[in-house]
């Protein structure tokens with residue numbers, strides 16, 4: 350190796366990072382920073398893909414869930430880590446839960462140590478603590494369990510692996526947390542009973558713990574296997590056996606959120622994590638975000654032409670935050686700012702658009718009571734707009750209710766299209782999968798007519814399978830026209846009002862059918 354090669358090798362390092370149990374919020378700050386700054390990520394199936402969705406690092410998928418035969422062999426994974434580090438890369442080896450808890454992370458560390466590759470271990474929140482916690486089961490509790498044992502039910506079939514002394518565990522009296530596949534239960538539960546553990550010991554199974562689709566089943570040691578079989582629960586599952594399971598009746602919390610068990614599709618132009626998605630997730634829903642459309646700014650010539658003659662107008666109307674943002678971009682490009690609007694009266698179609706203007710130093714003169722074009726018309730009708738000149742900053746293809754109405758009132762309106770919504774490729778696939786898998790607890794939420802149309806195009810024949818939730822009358826009309834069934838409409842056309850309406854609908858449906 351040349352001297353240059355040696356220094357390259359010195360730059361390479363492997364971080365064995367715990368991804369946490371499933372909820373992407375449960376990764377450590379250190380882990381998140383490393384994902385954002387590394388060159389390559391080598392990940393398992395159990396590490397939530399949301400954690401590396403926005404990274405520019407090279408991705409290497411080496412996992413298949415549940416130890417299926419096509420899992421990349423451990424030796425190959427070790428060799429890959431060594432090779433990438435020798436190339437000088439900063440590698441994150443992302444593993445579900447904690448890397449050193451039944452995850453073979455320690456074997457990877459051994460291989461790296463043997464090869465002389467620098468590495469760091471970033472612990473994670475292990476599923477054996479987090480899945481029970483999200484199900485309302487503490488693994489210890491004063492007076493109930495003063496010890497907890499983490500056990501794997503997948504014992505290494507290879508030579509030399511120590512076997513579990515189940516009868517010692519049965520006598521120990523603390524909580525047992527089992528990391529294993531569903532089938533191993535048929536072997537382990539009888540062994541614990543034979544060793545003298547009481548048949549009525551509370552027992553629980555938690556599938557996909559900490560994710561929005563978490564499922565929990567409670568039984569006793571003697572009935573757990575049958576209950577799991579009947580329910581069709583599949584890996585990944587954490588089993589908890591011990592008196593602490595009974596505390597769930599008092600302290601379950603996730604499942605008590607109003608939208609727990611609901612899947613909601615949020616189709617929205619742009620914005621990575623929209624406020625709608627955030628609020629629905631807080632209410633317990635599993636949110637699937639699909640940017641079915643994205644914003645494409647139009648040529649600035651037209652808007653810049655209007656900006657050059659702003660003093661000729663009496664009013665300027667904005668219909669969306671995107672419109673405000675792009676208009677300001679055009680102003681800035683001309684070396685101008687908010688002062689250019691000094692002589693104008695300003696209207697916004699809704700509070701989010703108004704807030705976006707306020708951020709830029711403009712307090713609107715008119716915010717309608719109803720946040721749709723018709724509402725703006727009603728509000729402006731109260732002012733005398735006859736004979737005024739209006740600049741209307743809009744999306745290409747927006748409805749012409751407003752320009753027509755204003756013209757009828759005697760105003761002269763110039764419409765300046767500033768962007769258009771175009772279909773988004775990856776979002777389309779997400780929508781297809783969502784509609785295909787939709788159950789009766791699925792909803793698609795829409796905040797604009799263009800999002801409805803994009804959804805309908807993407808979903809094709811599947812569009813009728815999902816109930817729609819709409820932000821207001823114009824979006825509802827578009828949804829009905831596109832052949833969707835609208836079950837929810839917000840009272841006021843705002844995101845908080847839409848969330849409120851979805852929660853009310855979810856609660857009433859859940860109460861009807863029982864949980």
Ligand code: SAH
Pocket residue numbers: 370371395415444445446447448449450451452474475476477480527528529530555556557558559560584585586587
């Ligand atoms: N290192 C991981 C465990 C890997 S072993 C950790 O610390 O969590 C894989 C086993 O972990 C699975 O068979 C299952 O029993 C359990 N497991 C991992 N994630 C889980 C989750 N979100 N919900 C339930 N069980 C999970």
